[in-house]
Amino acid sequence: xxxxxxxxxxxxxxxxxxxxxxxxxxxxxxxxxxxxxxxxxxxxxxxxxxxxxxxxxxxxxxxxxxxxxxxxxxxxxxxxxxxxxxxxxxxxxxxxxxxxxxxxxxxxxxxxxxxxxxxxxxxxxxxxxxxxxxxxxxxxxxxxxxxxxxxxxxxxxxxxxxxxxxxxxxxxxxxxxxxxxxxxxxxxxxxxxxxxxxxxxxxxxxxxxxxxxxxxxxxxxxxxxxxxxxxxxxxxxxxxxxxxxxxxxxxxxxxxxxxxxxxxxxxxxxxxxxxxxxxxxxxxxxxxxxxxxxxxxxxxxxxxxxxxxxxxxxxxxxxxxxxxxxxxxxxxxxxxxxxxxxxxxxxxxxxxxxxxxxxxxxxxxxxxxxxxxxxxxxxxx
Numbered sequence: 426x427x428x429x430x431x432x433x434x435x436x437x438x439x440x441x442x443x444x445x446x447x448x449x450x451x452x453x454x455x456x457x458x459x460x461x462x463x464x465x466x467x468x469x470x471x472x473x474x475x476x477x478x479x480x481x482x483x484x485x486x487x488x489x490x491x492x493x494x495x496x497x498x499x500x501x502x503x504x505x506x507x508x509x510x511x512x513x514x515x516x517x518x519x520x521x522x523x524x525x526x527x528x529x530x531x532x533x534x535x536x537x538x539x540x541x542x543x544x545x546x547x548x549x550x551x552x553x554x555x556x557x558x559x560x561x562x563x564x565x566x567x568x569x570x571x572x573x574x575x576x577x578x579x580x581x582x583x584x585x586x587x588x589x590x591x592x593x594x595x596x597x598x599x600x601x602x603x604x605x606x607x608x609x610x611x612x613x614x615x616x617x618x619x620x621x622x623x624x625x626x627x628x629x630x631x632x633x634x635x636x637x638x639x640x641x642x643x644x645x646x647x648x649x650x651x652x653x654x655x656x657x658x659x660x661x662x663x664x665x666x667x668x669x670x671x672x673x674x675x676x677x678x679x680x681x682x683x684x685x686x687x688x689x690x691x692x693x694x695x696x697x698x699x700x701x702x703x704x705x706x707x708x709x710x711x712x713x714x715x716x717x718x719x720x721x722x723x724x725x726x727x728x729x730x731x732x733x734x735x736x737x738x739x740x741x742x743x744x745x746x747x748x749x750x751x752x753x754x755x756x757x758x759x760x761x762x763x764x765x766x767x768x769x770x771x772x773x774x775x776x777x778x779x780x781x782x783x784x785x786x787x788x789x790x791x792x793x794x795x796x797x798x799x800x801x802x803x804x805x806x
Contacts, residue, residue, distance in 0.1 A: 484547045485525045485753055487512070487744055488539075488568075491554035492532040495617060500659075500684055501554035504573050504737030505529070506726055507718075508552055511741035514721065523753055525745065532557055539566045549755040550744050550762075553577075555589070555680070555704075555733045556618060569747070569759040571740045573733055575703055576619070579781045584759035586743070586777050588736050588770075590703035590786035593623060595679060598790045599654060599701055600627035603677070609650035611636045611665065612657035620679050621656035638664035642672045654678060663690025670694055680704060683732040683793065683800055698795045705735040705772035705791065706802050715771050739770035 489508060491501045505527075512525040528548075530539065542548045543566055550569040553559050559577025569584040575592035579585035608628060612621045614635030625633040632648040638661045645653050653669050655662045655678035662682055669676045671694065680702035681687070688695070707715040708729065718738060722730045744758065746768070751761035768775045776784040783789055793800040 485523045485748065486545070486548045487525055487527050487741075488530050488542050488548055488551045488566075489527050489554060490530050490532050490539075490551055490557060492557045494532075495556055499686070500556050500681060500732070503731030503734035504552075504555055504740075507722060507730060507734040507737035508741040510721060510725055511738045511745070515741075515745050523748075525741075525748070527552075527741075543567055546755065549748070549753065549758045552737070552740050552744075555736075559587075568755055569744075569762045571743055571762070573736050573740055581780065584762045586762060586765065586781040587783060588740055588743070588775055589733070590783060590789040592618070592620060592703075594786045595701055595703055595790055596620060596623035596627055598787060599624060599677070599679070603628065603631075603652060603654065606652045606675075607631075607650050608652045608654055609633075609645045609648050610654045610656055611641050611644070612655070613638065613661040616656055617658045617681065624654060624656055636665070638662070639668070641665035642668035642674070645669060645674055646672065651675065652677065655682065657681070659684035659687035660690055663687045663695070666691040666698055667694030670697065675699070677701070680732055685728075685731065688795075688798065693798065696795055696798075700793045700795075700800065701790055702732055702793060703786075703790050704732045705789075706730075706793070706800070707735055707772050709802075710772070712771070718771055735771050739768065739775070742770070743768050 487508075489505055491505065509527045512527055516522070516524045530542070542551070548568060550571065551566055553570060553572040553574045555573050555575070557574045557576065559572050559574040560580075570579075570582075570586075572579075572585070572587040573589055574587075575589055575595060578591070579587070608631045610621060610624045610628065610631050610633040612635055616622070616635070621633070625631070631654075632644075632650060634644070636644050641653065642665075652675040653665070655665060655676065657665075657678075659681045662678060663686060666676050666687075676695065676697075677699040678701075680700065682698065682700040683702055683704070691698075708719065710716065718735075719730060722734065743762075743765070747758045747761040747765075751757040766777055768777075773789070778784050791802050792804050794803050795801075
């Protein structure tokens with residue numbers, strides 16, 4: 426089929442063949458003027474291109490480092506799911522921007538094969554999962570790090586921030602609430618993280634021991650405790666809680682009690698238990714961004730956002746903000762992260778010191794109570 430320009434050029438055909446030279450010249454001039462007019466009309470009628478500019482071709486990746494050797498590793502799952510959702514949502518909202526892919530890496534026995542990340546310039550950052558040894562995960566890579574773990578520290582490294590309170594802050598908050606009570610500190614053996622040891626240091630007069638979950642209530646009765654601090658995992662805590670609550674004792678623990686396995690194991694017998702967590706819950710928020718986050722998360726995963734899901738979403742948006750404001754190379758992201766002082770998240774404004782730690786980390790620790798089968802935030806510490 427001829428092009429529109431070809432059709433226009435072949436529309437005019439001259440028929441005057443008079444031999445007079447003057448008339449011939451006039452005729453040629455008329456043809457030329459008419460041809461120019463037709464060409465202009467054809468150019469104006471040419472269709473406008475509707476192609477969408479292609480998005481940048483260079484892949485951008487972020488590593489999510491978790492530890493599959495730790496019992497109850499599902500502790501990190503809500504943060505992983507929320508971070509991935511944040512990157513996917515950002516791509517949907519701006520298809521012309523470079524898509525960010527979240528890749529999982531397993532930290533095992535204190536080390537991780539991160540050579541692939543260091544050697545691949547498409548990786549611009551690392552998100553450290555809750556409960557991971559932050560020292561090993563952060564210091565073995567030369568990349569910007571956003572940590573969701575209360576363990577480890579930045580130790581002065583550049584381009585490192587922590588978006589949750591350190592575990593020592595959680596232990597301080599727990600100990601401060603229980604110094605006047607007769608407390609037992611229980612866990613299965615071995616404890617899944619250092620919380621057990623941190624509490625034992627802060628409450629030297631408390632009975633601290635590993636127990637069989639089914640024997641926890643009897644052990645607390647023998648020790649004369651009115652409160653049990655559970656410093657273990659969610660499954661064992663779910664087995665221990667019913668007997669302890671039935672005995673009329675208070676039951677309180679750290680963030681692992683917020684894992685779904687605790688409730689599925691303990692059931693309604695754990696009603697009235699408490700948990701302290703350096704994590705937020707936006708289920709009662711009226712902010713539009715929070716409502717959309719909950720709706721999208723539930724639509725994607727079929728459950729409400731769990732512990733550290735809010736922080737996982739916010740961590741992803743810190744990296745997205747760095748990519749938008751500074752550039753898409755790891756050095757540009759690192760330079761931005763090294764000087765960021767604040768970030769407006771779903772539930773709070775994160776403020777960072779020059780060492781990358783939260784300013785006033787105690788304000789990030791929240792107290793939850795189990796009411797009607799749901800964990801409800803009742804206050805910050």
